Amino acid sequence: MGEGLHPTAVVEDGARLGEGVRIGPFCHVGADVELGDGVELKSHVVVAGRTSIGTRTTVFPFASLGHQAQDLKYRGEEASLTIGSDCMIREGVTMNAGTEGGGGETIVGNRCAFLANSHVGHDSRLGDGVVLSNNVMIAGHVSVGNHVIMGGGAAVIQFTRVGDNAFVGGLAGLxxxxxxxxxxxxxxxxxxxxxxxxxxxxxxxxxxxxxLRAAYRELFESGEGTLRQRAEALSGAHEAGTLVRRVTDFILADSDRRFCTPDPDA
Structure with a gap:
């Protein structure tokens, strides 16, 4: 088991532990869990199911990672949770495994920070450098881009997409x-x-x-045509990979949701 395992911790047979893993008091690691090199579970952490945690990620007390989806349609199908490297997962954080209807996996990127009591729902996919402040709630099937920051108590409804470098204010309901x-x-x-x-x-x-600022005004402050039509026109005027094209490509992609727009009465 190694010197990094506290005597009160439970690590089930079959769990795969990398070099330098530290598992503190009263943690429980399931049989299908994989912990990368340098992972630390502080204490009272539960890691269940087919969960993989990347190198050097630190998990604080009372986090629950990899248990079955909070979805009434879940029927015990095989599912997984994958967490990237160099993440900080603070007290009381919950992350659920996927479901058959969402591809069977929940994925979290590298260098993310999940502050106390934040939640990542089943089948969600989060990019690199994401920050969820305290009590942020991410529902199932949500897609979050890279370097997104969400303020305390924000909530994101299922099947919503959040683009790269976006900011969601505290207590916002997206x-x-x-x-x-x-x-x-x-x-x-x-x-x-x-x-x-x-x-x-x-x-x-x-x-x-x-x-990008000029494109924003054209997209959301112009009264000519639909949002999609305005995005198509801007897309043709800007090269692939530019900030403007990243926004227009996002708008023109398939989605299950409408777009968040400015308040017309503001």
Whole structure:
């Protein structure tokens, strides 16, 4: 078992532990769990099911990772939870495995931070560098891009997409897709401009930020045509990979939700 295992911890036969894994008091690790090199479970952590945790991720007390989906349609089918490397998972965090209807897996990227009592629902997919503040609730089948930040108590309804570098304000209730680099506030959440702080922090070129601001005005402040028509026109005027194209590609992709837009009365 190794020197990093506390005598009160339970590690079931079959669990795979990497080099330098530390498992603290009263933790329970299931038989189908894989912990990468340098993973630390502080204490009272439960890791169940077919769960994989990437290298150097730290899990704090009373987190519950990999138990079956909170979905009444779940019938015991094989499912998994995959968590990336260098994540911080704080007290009371819950993450559920997937379901057959959602592809069977929940996936969390690298270098993410999950603050106390936040939740990641079944079949959700989170990118790298995501931050969920305290009590954030991510429902099932949600897609979250890279470097997204969600303020305390925010809630995201099932099947919603959140684009890269978006910001969701505290206590916001997000029920529609949020464009990359967008910022929303309120319950129900309304688009409140671009996440300019995040754009600057990530060092995007100034000229691309200016182009994105102009595109935002064209998309959401112009009365000509539908949102899709405006996105199609902008897409044809900008090269692939630019900030503008990342937004228009997001809008033009298939989705189960409408888009979060500004409050017309604001």
């Amino acid at each position: 029920e529609n897709d949020l464009i990359p680099f967008g910022m929303v506030m309120g319950n129900r959440a309304k688009l409140n401009g671009l996440n300019l702080v995040g754009l600057k922090r990530h060092g995007y070129p100034r000229e691309e930020i200016h182009a």
